[in-house]
Amino acid sequence: MGRMSVAERRDSLVAAAIRVAEREGVAATTTRAIAAEAGVSLATVHYCFARKQELLEGVLTAIVTQLSDAAQAELPPGGDPGVLLRDGLRRLWEVVEREPGRQQVTYELTQVALRTEGMAGFARWQYEVQSGLCRRHLEAVARAARIDWTLPMPVLARMLLAVVDGVVLGWLVDRDGATTRRSLDALAESIGGFSRPAGS
Amino acid sequence: MGRMSVAERRDSLVAAAIRVAEREGVAATTTRAIAAEAGVSLATVHYCFARKQELLEGVLTAIVTQLSDAAQAELPPGGDPGVLLRDGLRRLWEVVEREPGRQQVTYELTQVALRTEGMAGFARWQYEVQSGLCRRHLEAVARAARIDWTLPMPVLARMLLAVVDGVVLGWLVDRDGATTRRSLDALAESIGGFSRPAGS
DNA sequence: GTCTATAAGGAGATAGAC
DNA sequence: GTCTATCTCCTTATAGAC
Numbered sequence: 001m002g003r004m005s006v007a008e009r010r011d012s013l014v015a016a017a018i019r020v021a022e023r024e025g026v027a028a029t030t031t032r033a034i035a036a037e038a039g040v041s042l043a044t045v046h047y048c049f050a051r052k053q054e055l056l057e058g059v060l061t062a063i064v065t066q067l068s069d070a071a072q073a074e075l076p077p078g079g080d081p082g083v084l085l086r087d088g089l090r091r092l093w094e095v096v097e098r099e100p101g102r103q104q105v106t107y108e109l110t111q112v113a114l115r116t117e118g119m120a121g122f123a124r125w126q127y128e129v130q131s132g133l134c135r136r137h138l139e140a141v142a143r144a145a146r147i148d149w150t151l152p153m154p155v156l157a158r159m160l161l162a163v164v165d166g167v168v169l170g171w172l173v174d175r176d177g178a179t180t181r182r183s184l185d186a187l188a189e190s191i192g193g194f195s196r197p198a199g200s
Numbered sequence: 201m202g203r204m205s206v207a208e209r210r211d212s213l214v215a216a217a218i219r220v221a222e223r224e225g226v227a228a229t230t231t232r233a234i235a236a237e238a239g240v241s242l243a244t245v246h247y248c249f250a251r252k253q254e255l256l257e258g259v260l261t262a263i264v265t266q267l268s269d270a271a272q273a274e275l276p277p278g279g280d281p282g283v284l285l286r287d288g289l290r291r292l293w294e295v296v297e298r299e300p301g302r303q304q305v306t307y308e309l310t311q312v313a314l315r316t317e318g319m320a321g322f323a324r325w326q327y328e329v330q331s332g333l334c335r336r337h338l339e340a341v342a343r344a345a346r347i348d349w350t351l352p353m354p355v356l357a358r359m360l361l362a363v364v365d366g367v368v369l370g371w372l373v374d375r376d377g378a379t380t381r382r383s384l385d386a387l388a389e390s391i392g393g394f395s396r397p398a399g400s
Numbered sequence: 401g402t403c404t405a406t407a408a409g410g411a412g413a414t415a416g417a418c
Numbered sequence: 419g420t421c422t423a424t425c426t427c428c429t430t431a432t433a434g435a436c
Contacts, residue, residue: 003419025315027227031412041421046413048419107369108311114304114372115225127373151386158370158383166366169307170358172314173327183358186351190390203401231430241403246431248401 010048013038014058021059022101026108031055057122060109063102064126070095071133075144082192084141089164089188090181096168097177103168127161134160147195156194163187210248213238214258221259222301226308231255257322260309263302264326270295271333275344282392284341289364289388290381296368297377303368327361334360347395356394363387 004012016038021029031052035042049055073091075084096103106126113123134157142149149156167187171180204212216238221229231252235242249255273291275284296303306326313323334357342349349356367387371380 006419009419025311027312027315030410032410040419042412043414043422044420050413052412104311104314107307110369110373111225111304111308111311112227115227123373127370151382154379155382155386158367158376158379159387162363162366162370162383162387164366165369166362166364167358169310169365169369170327170362173310173323176358179354179358182351182355183362186355186394187359187362187390190387190393193390193393194386206401209401230428232428240401242430243404243432244402250431252430 006048009040009044010058013040013045013048013055014062017055017059018062018102018105021105021108022099026056026105026112053116053119056109056112056116057119059105060113060122060126063106063109064129067106068129068133071137073137073140075140077144077146079145080192081141081145081147081195082189084145085138085160085192086185086188088137088141089184092164093181093184096171100172104172107169107172131157131161134158134164141192142195142198145195146198148198148200150194150196156191159191163191206248209240209244210258213240213245213248213255214262217255217259218262218302218305221305221308222299226256226305226312253316253319256309256312256316257319259305260313260322260326263306263309264329267306268329268333271337273337273340275340277344277346279345280392281341281345281347281395282389284345285338285360285392286385286388288337288341289384292364293381293384296371300372304372307369307372331357331361334358334364341392342395342398345395346398348398348400350394350396356391359391363391 013034017029017034020033020037024033031045032042034055035045038045045055049058071092073088075088110123110126113119113126135153138149138153138156138160141147151159163184167180167184171177213234217229217234220233220237224233231245232242234255235245238245245255249258271292273288275288310323310326313319313326335353338349338353338356338360341347351359363384367380367384371377
């Protein structure tokens with residue numbers, strides 16, 4: 001843990017903060033805990049980030065960016081839109097179920113951002129990014145299944161994002177994976193129903 | 201603000217805590233802030249609640265109970281299940297849009313409960329109560345529309361609860377009421393589709 | 401039952417040596 | 419860049435007078 005550039009140290013502190021937040025919760029992610037996790041002194045944290053809020057913004061940005069990078073997937077042509085959506089959500093679900101702490105941190109950070117002066121914009125940005133991922137996936141499904149959606153894209157994207165958020169939130173509370181997966185499948189099928197053959 | 205019984209004082213402190221939490225967030229709901237809001241001294245709070253966690257449990261209980269009481273509604277016979285569900289969600293939405301702080305506090309408290317030793321049970325209880333409300337509403341819709349649901353009730357109830365949670369969560373971030381209402385309508389219609397005429 | 405006063409500790413942030 | 423030491427403020431909780 002010798003000397004490194006400010007940029008490297010910042011990345012290392014953000015990574016440490018994410019580990020602490022997943023393990024202990026965002027509320028318990030103090031600058032002291034982050035410093036200990038990263039193996040540096042408290043003052044080093046404040047040398048790299050003028051205020052703690054800047055570090056939290058870095059955490060939120062890193063989490064959203066990682067999620068965004070992981071969500072890219074191309075779809076082979078053909079198939080039913082409901083089935084394509086269902087398969088996409090099942091792949092997403094595997095990731096969620098493997099990293100529950102990450103999802104919990106995401107929701108906690110959104111709440112913190114909404115309540116913190118000057119961070120509300122980050123919450124909205126996070127939501128726009130996730131909404132954009134939903135939109136792109138819905139467009140990919142439309143191309144693959146050769147259909148047009150019968151609802152405006154903003155409405156459909158919001159439906160899909162709401163379904164994912166709500167389902168994950170519920171699972172974080174009761175950890176009933178079986179019922180959760182069946183609900184997710186049914187909701188995917190539902191949304192797939194808002195389609196008609198392309199150009200008709 | 202003279203003397204009152206412990207029970208009365210506890211209720212008054214819980215009510216004060218809810219007001220502070222709606223205004224400032226659960227994280228900022230300190231015993232001092234609650235005492236000030238209730239017009240009593242700090243020591244009085246600790247006289248009525250041995251630990252702060254007991255007070256928070258009282259807040260969560262009060263919020264869930266109030267929500268539960270407000271959700272009762274009888275449905276006139278006849279109509280389409282999707283339309284009945286949609287109308288129910290629209291009534292619920294009016295309440296949500298009128299009291300955004302209340303919803304935000306609910307999510308914040310769930311997160312706190314999940315992270316707090318000894319409070320995880322409260323989060324699960326909260327979820328079971330809300331799930332029960334969804335189940336009862338779905339059963340009422342089935343009676344009114346004379347249909348049977350084509351999915352098991354636990355799955356349907358979870359779908360409905362997830363939809364409400366996800367939609368509210370998204371609206372708390374971007375406050376786009378128009379898109380939110382259209383998404384809610386479409387999702388209600390979707391869930392209504394998992395039905396067939398009764399006894400067929 | 402309610403108060404004032406205080407304990408005991410944790411938080412973010414900074415000063416100044418190296 | 420990183421450290422130790424410290425400041426200042428705020429938190430939960432308690433003691434003891436009234």
